[in-house]
Amino acid sequence: MMFLIFNIYAIKSIKMKTIKCYFYAILFLxxxxxxxxxxxxxxxxIRKANTENEYVQVRNxxxxxxxxxxxxxxxxxxxxxxxxxxSFRVASKEEKMKYINDAQTNLKKLSDMSEADMSEVYTLKxxxxxxxxxxxxxxxxxxxxxxITLSYEKALGVNPNNPRAIMLSALFKNDMAKFMNxxxxxxxxxxxxxxxxxxxxxxxxxxxxxxxxWLDRALINN
Amino acid sequence: xxxxxxxIALLLIGIVSVFAQQRAIEGKVLDERSKPIEHAxxxxxxxxxxxxxxxxxxxxxxxxxxxxxxxxxxxxGYSEFTITVSEKQSAPLLIKMRPDNVTLDDVVVVAGNFKxxxxxxxxxxxAVDIATTAGSSGDLYRSLQTLxxxxxxxxxxxxxxxxxxxxxxxxxxxxxHVLSPYTTTGSNEPVRxxxxxxxxxxxxxxxxxxxxxxAQGLSSVLPLTTKDSSPISKMGINPSFVGLAGGGTKAFSKxxxxxxxxxxxxxxxxxVFPDNLDWIKPYQIFSxxxxxxxxxxxxxxYKTYVGYDRTSFAYHTNPLLENSLRDLNLKENNLYINxxxxxxxxxxxxxxxxxxxSFKKQQISDAxxxxxxxxxxxxxxxxxxxxxxxxxxxxRLNVGVENFxxxxxxxxxxxxxxxxxxxxxxxxxxxxxxxLNITVNLSAELSSRAEYTSINSxxxxxxxxxxxxxxxxxxxxxxxxxxxxxxxxxxxxxxxGLSPENCIxxxxxxxxxxxxxxxxxxxxxKKYTDLALQNSxxxxxxxxxxxxxxxxxxxxxxxxxxxxxxxxxSFNLSKxxxxxxxxxxxxxxxxxxxxxxxxKYNIPSLKTIWGITNRYxxxxxxxxxxxxxxxxxxxxxxxxxDMSLTYLASKKVIIxxxxxxxxxxxxxxxxxxxxxxxxxGGYRGTPVSASSDHFxxxxxxITLSGKTAYDVSNF
Numbered sequence: 022m023m024f025l026i027f028n029i030y031a032i033k034s035i036k037m038k039t040i041k042c043y044f045y046a047i048l049f050l051x052x053x054x055x056x057x058x059x060x061x062x063x064x065x066x067i068r069k070a071n072t073e074n075e076y077v078q079v080r081n082x083x084x085x086x087x088x089x090x091x092x093x094x095x096x097x098x099x100x101x102x103x104x105x106x107x108s109f110r111v112a113s114k115e116e117k118m119k120y121i122n123d124a125q126t127n128l129k130k131l132s133d134m135s136e137a138d139m140s141e142v143y144t145l146k147x148x149x150x151x152x153x154x155x156x157x158x159x160x161x162x163x164x165x166x167x168x169i170t171l172s173y174e175k176a177l178g179v180n181p182n183n184p185r186a187i188m189l190s191a192l193f194k195n196d197m198a199k200f201m202n203x204x205x206x207x208x209x210x211x212x213x214x215x216x217x218x219x220x221x222x223x224x225x226x227x228x229x230x231x232x233x234x235w236l237d238r239a240l241i242n243n
Numbered sequence: 244x245x246x247x248x249x250x251i252a253l254l255l256i257g258i259v260s261v262f263a264q265q266r267a268i269e270g271k272v273l274d275e276r277s278k279p280i281e282h283a284x285x286x287x288x289x290x291x292x293x294x295x296x297x298x299x300x301x302x303x304x305x306x307x308x309x310x311x312x313x314x315x316x317x318x319x320g321y322s323e324f325t326i327t328v329s330e331k332q333s334a335p336l337l338i339k340m341r342p343d344n345v346t347l348d349d350v351v352v353v354a355g356n357f358k359x360x361x362x363x364x365x366x367x368x369x370a371v372d373i374a375t376t377a378g379s380s381g382d383l384y385r386s387l388q389t390l391x392x393x394x395x396x397x398x399x400x401x402x403x404x405x406x407x408x409x410x411x412x413x414x415x416x417x418x419x420h421v422l423s424p425y426t427t428t429g430s431n432e433p434v435r436x437x438x439x440x441x442x443x444x445x446x447x448x449x450x451x452x453x454x455x456x457x458a459q460g461l462s463s464v465l466p467l468t469t470k471d472s473s474p475i476s477k478m479g480i481n482p483s484f485v486g487l488a489g490g491g492t493k494a495f496s497k498x499x500x501x502x503x504x505x506x507x508x509x510x511x512x513x514x515v516f517p518d519n520l521d522w523i524k525p526y527q528i529f530s531x532x533x534x535x536x537x538x539x540x541x542x543x544x545y546k547t548y549v550g551y552d553r554t555s556f557a558y559h560t561n562p563l564l565e566n567s568l569r570d571l572n573l574k575e576n577n578l579y580i581n582x583x584x585x586x587x588x589x590x591x592x593x594x595x596x597x598x599x600x601s602f603k604k605q606q607i608s609d610a611x612x613x614x615x616x617x618x619x620x621x622x623x624x625x626x627x628x629x630x631x632x633x634x635x636x637x638x639r640l641n642v643g644v645e646n647f648x649x650x651x652x653x654x655x656x657x658x659x660x661x662x663x664x665x666x667x668x669x670x671x672x673x674x675x676x677x678x679l680n681i682t683v684n685l686s687a688e689l690s691s692r693a694e695y696t697s698i699n700s701x702x703x704x705x706x707x708x709x710x711x712x713x714x715x716x717x718x719x720x721x722x723x724x725x726x727x728x729x730x731x732x733x734x735x736x737x738x739x740g741l742s743p744e745n746c747i748x749x750x751x752x753x754x755x756x757x758x759x760x761x762x763x764x765x766x767x768x769k770k771y772t773d774l775a776l777q778n779s780x781x782x783x784x785x786x787x788x789x790x791x792x793x794x795x796x797x798x799x800x801x802x803x804x805x806x807x808x809x810x811x812x813s814f815n816l817s818k819x820x821x822x823x824x825x826x827x828x829x830x831x832x833x834x835x836x837x838x839x840x841x842x843k844y845n846i847p848s849l850k851t852i853w854g855i856t857n858r859y860x861x862x863x864x865x866x867x868x869x870x871x872x873x874x875x876x877x878x879x880x881x882x883x884x885d886m887s888l889t890y891l892a893s894k895k896v897i898i899x900x901x902x903x904x905x906x907x908x909x910x911x912x913x914x915x916x917x918x919x920x921x922x923x924g925g926y927r928g929t930p931v932s933a934s935s936d937h938f939x940x941x942x943x944x945i946t947l948s949g950k951t952a953y954d955v956s957n958f
Binding site: 059074077078080081082084085086089119120123129159160163166167168171197200201 | 317
């Protein structure tokens with residue numbers, strides 16, 4: 022803070038006409054003094070993250086952002102998303118459950134935030150349940166099947182053009198059909214629609230735009 | 244130009260000052276066992292300035308902040324750690340994290356305890372697992388009988404645990420007592436549980452050393468937990484060899500209603516697979532159950548469950564001991580209502596309040612002799628409230644009060660007399676449990692129960708201490724606890740001054756779980772005192788006895804993919820002088836050796852789960868009047884090889900089939916004797932065995948609603 026005080030004293034010694042100029046100078050300095058970890062930087066890091074360590078780093082940044090700004094829905098949203106991603110990357114079931122449970126805590130908070138995009142929240146709820154099933158398919162598959170389907174349906178009810186909800190719903194339905202030695206008949210149609218919608222999404226905005234890599238992978242595997 | 248120069252100069256000074264006044268805070272983050280924690284989140288409180296610890300737990304946080312700063316450390320599974328760091332601090336910080344409340348509360352003292360559902364580390368058995376355990380026939384209690392500690396009493400079907408009678412095992416639903424958890428059947432026909440395992444989210448089976456919160460059980464408790472919410476609307480039906488069931492759930496935004504109706508009639512089954520009973524009216528049971536759940540917010544849950552069932556059957560009977568044929572005819576009505584309220588406050592208190600009403604009315608004609616009539620009616624009202632809070636990392640307290648109001652009446656009439664009798668009484672209790680996390684590896688649970696029984700105007704005090712020590716993943720535990728229970732109604736009707744029966748449990752155990760393998764060994768000694776004793780015409784509380792033994796358990800889910808097997812063995816020595824046993828003798832239900840081998844193989848390509856279970860029990864003692872002493876003979880051993888098959892026919896259809904005692908062994912549980920001068924010693928013995936050597940079941944579970952698949956639970 023010393024350098025800020027120094028700047029303020031300096032400003033006082035200069036004519037008032039120039040205050041505006043120095044005010045902008047201080048504003049210019051703020052990014053250096055407060056933090057470089059604003060949400061847009063973190064979101065950029067999330068989009069680049071791939072390994073467990075990379076996700077942990079962004080998770081910790083998001084956790085700090087959630088504490089400083091508890092009403093910022095996007096911070097909680099991305100924290101829950103990062104938790105889910107981490108649950109896929111850690112080995113032990115105990116660790117997986119810690120992340121999956123923390124994602125649930127943040128999703129509950131999102132349910133009470135009026136500005137949250139509920140289509141994205143429901144999609145993430147479904148994605149979290151998918152992680153829960155992936156952690157123990159035999160026990161959790163029958164238990165959460167209905168809930169995951171319902172989450173994607175709710176997401177599409179709010180926004181029928183949510184590419185993540187369309188894609189994850191199609192992937193899940195296809196997985197279930199494969200389990201019965203069948204295939205989901207609208208799979209290609211849904212994936213094409215999701216691909217079109219993904220193409221139209223901004224990759225620089227703060228709003229959720231993840232998921233295209235899942236679609237690309239699924240199209241390769243199919 | 245001059246102004247611009249001034250601006251640039253100030254800017255440079257500002258930037259230089261930023262770097263000139265930076266300081267680094269360094270340190271290491273350790274867990275409760277002094278092992279480094281990787282990925283801990285270290286930051287300056289109130290800011291987003293922070294860093295993460297590396298694989299060695301080291302961190303270095305560079306900041307411009309001057310003076311004292313509050314450093315905060317977060318890590319999932321650990322309590323928040325804060326420390327004020329002065330500007331003069333130069334030595335690296337050593338930060339030791341402690342497990343958070345959730346993690347601490349998971350460190351349960353596990354002696355005698357089997358958690359079968361939920362996120363337990365001791366097992367992951369789901370309702371589907373229970374249903375697919377061969378030999379269980381989808382019945383919760385039969386499935387539990389494959390675990391160590393449970394004894395095989397084939398003609399009963401009820402739980403007999405560690406040398407204790409079935410009445411010494413108590414069932415709780417959502418923490419409220421269930422007076423009559425079993426269905427009623429004919430003579431030597433194993434009963435089933437009244438409640439479907441698919442109703443329950445959590446199943447805990449404690450074979451001893453349980454919390455003092457649980458009342459009126461000398462041997463074991465089975466606390467069952469229903470779902471707090473059921474977010475999916477669904478419907479399903481279940482036609483089977485023996486009946487038809489169906490129901491569903493309607494989910495709302497903050498509540499849900501579930502209902503299930505079930506009708507079973509063994510008439511068609513008996514016509515295909517006849518047993519040795521001469522049926523007049525086949526065994527029939529109609530049951531209906533419903534549950535309403537309200538989740539007013541994420542911390543509050545109201546649940547109300549109502550279950551009703553009606554059982555009826557009649558058969559001709561002509562036992563060897565009787566001269567005349569009689570037509571035993573039974574009708575029974577059973578009602579259970581359970582309403583509970585849970586609330587978790589922001590300050591960390593958990594409040595619970597509940598009420599449960601159990602009612603059972605039974606009417607039997609030709610019960611003992613032709614023309615007689617036996618009626619009994621029993622009800623219980625259980626009220627309970629408690630509060631729980633973790634005050635510190637060291638201490639968690641649970642305090643509550645409860646009342647049981649009980650009524651029992653019976654009437655027996657034969658051609659020459661009418662006998663009626665009834666009792667009304669209550670049990671009031673105060674219980675408290677303190678969980679102490681003494682060190683990160685050592686925890687203790689101290690609990691006590693003070694109980695007043697109105698029927699004999701007596702106070703009873705039951706303390707309990709349980710210790711658990713974790714040595715590198717190997718859990719050692721020891722429990723000493725006193726438990727009490729009022730004598731059976733039939734004795735209380737005769738003498739209301741009988742003392743509560745007491746039993747002290749001493750249990751020591753070792754548990755280990757690694758890589759999908761669970762190892763468990765427990766030794767126990769139970770000392771019974773104040774048991775009801777019928778000595779000639781005197782009924783008093785001078786009975787006593789003991790039960791001791793060892794339980795072994797091994798479960799392996801790692802041998803190869805989709806394959807699981809389990810070995811359970813129990814050794815028990817039990818003797819009692821009680822009831823009609825006028826000298827210390829092995830009770831008729833007791834078996835020295837019990838062993839179960841169970842395997843399950845899931846074949847995804849065939850969409851099937853195969854289950855095989857073999858249950859063995861050594862011979863049961865019985866009294867041969869031609870010989871000296873009580874319980875002077877032993878039956879041959881029990882063995883049953885059971886099999887089950889679960890087939891996922893389509894996304895919404897499951898076919899389940901099971902068969903018990905495939906080898907057709909004639910299992911004998913006891914002998915009854917009649918005077919016969921042509922027999923050895925003047926008596927003729929008749930073996931007591933099940934009315935049927937086998938039981939076959941085929942059921943189809945059909946999910947009717949659109950959003951669910953292979954979901955056999957309508958709740």
